[in-house]
Amino acid sequence: MAGIDTTTYPATWRRPPQIITDRRWRIGIQLAILAYMVLAWNSVEVDWQRVVVGLERGQQFAMGFLQPDFMSRGDAIVRGIIESLTMTLTSTVVGIILSVPIGIGAARNLTPRYVYLVCRSIVAVSRSLQEIIIAIFLVAMFGFGPFAGFLTLSFATIGFLAKLLADDIEEIEPGQADAIRATGASWFQLVNYAIQPQVMPRLIGLSMYRLDINFRESAVIGIVGAGGIGATLNTAIDRYEYDSAGAILLVIIAIVMAAEYASGAIRGRLQ
């Protein structure tokens, strides 16, 4: 650092580029993004007259939010909420029960290769299909109503919980597992005494989080006929009953907020 000449030392400083350091690449990528944006924006067709008509509806909807009508569709709202809540709880419990063995099977450090591959592919299928698409099929097979929704959410829970559980098991402290193994423990004893205590707090935390997600999803799959509050909401919007729709959305937001607060509190106590 010797010999800094204060007369030539730059008085201003520019932050160097963060990610792509090559100037030509940077400009090229920026141009490509710009070109894409123009192309994509051109594919949007906006019917401005329709928008003007719609803005009035938007205003009605905003009013509906401010003056929600809980009463005129009260029965349907209560039924939808009960369906959603019961669906959420049963599917989360069944989903957890199914995902624990699949999660253990999908952990590379515990199971032989063929079990690992089978379990990982179950997880991959469950994760890559949207809940709504699964719901469409299960409704076609099992008929309308919350039972199809229950199956959808259970299946979706597997993809989420089993994957995170398996990743968690793969990252455990190997020393504790070695210690238990050294006592001559069987595979079940190994899982019970070395793995389970290490992953249990996280499993409970993830389950609470999934309960929260399942409720949100249960508010949607009703749109394709799988029961729950989504069906009520869909009907309300189709009939332009924005005050009822506002009421339903407020109920959903309230329950989600309560669930998030409760699961945060429980997870906080566990750690």
Place this chain on the structure above:
Amino acid sequence: MKDSHSETPVWHFRTSRQQWALWVGWLALVALFIFCWTLMTSETMWFFVLDAPAQAADLGGRMWPPRWEYLPSLWEPMWDTINIATIGTVAGVLMAIPVAFLAARNTTPSTKILRPIALFVIVTSRSINALIWALLLVAIIGPGILAGMVAIALRSIGFVGKLLYEAIEETDPLQVEAVAATGASRAQTISYGIVPQIMPAFWGISVFRWDINIRESTILGLVGAGGIGLQLQGSLNTLAWGQVSVILLLILATVVVSESISAKMRHAVI
């Protein structure tokens, strides 16, 4: 029982009171489950449930083989779907940035008024699914891909905002103090002290959300918000199951490709 009378006390993982509380808790959970189960299935038609394997076989028979000649007419809706996801993500991220700075405890100008508002925006956006946003927006601005883009954008604010404000709160305060000590203004402090620290998290979150948005935008058409979901809805309504299987395979391929792109980009950034 013998243990408790012997000379040396035996170590137990839990006290008996904890043990009882645990059992009562489990019992309550099982009871709640059974109660919910009976409530949920009270109106289930078990005939349809028993019939399901036959229905599944029937459905499978109609879906196979896929009608591949339908594929060329899917490129345009697929392009729309990708545009919905990408432009929706960009718009959502642009709106989420100010919300995140208002919500983070160390950058918000007022913890009493603006921070609760920003947190409320985040929770509202997160608790309403993209499909519900689309349902509302189709009613308001009419069917088409604009509704889909706005729905994706509104849905993304909460996710990006939440993760980003957590990243802002986790920044190293020493670097911020160092910048502030040079006499930098508030905007300069944020630009030179905080922004470089959250940049990797920002790109990681944005790409992750884009990946999620590709999935979500594939089904927005079910409620009229454009994209490939519109084709899916049409094929389902006309019971053209051969076309449905082509659409599903295309969606699956897109999801896999977008996931690998997002994984590579996040890997490069973080």
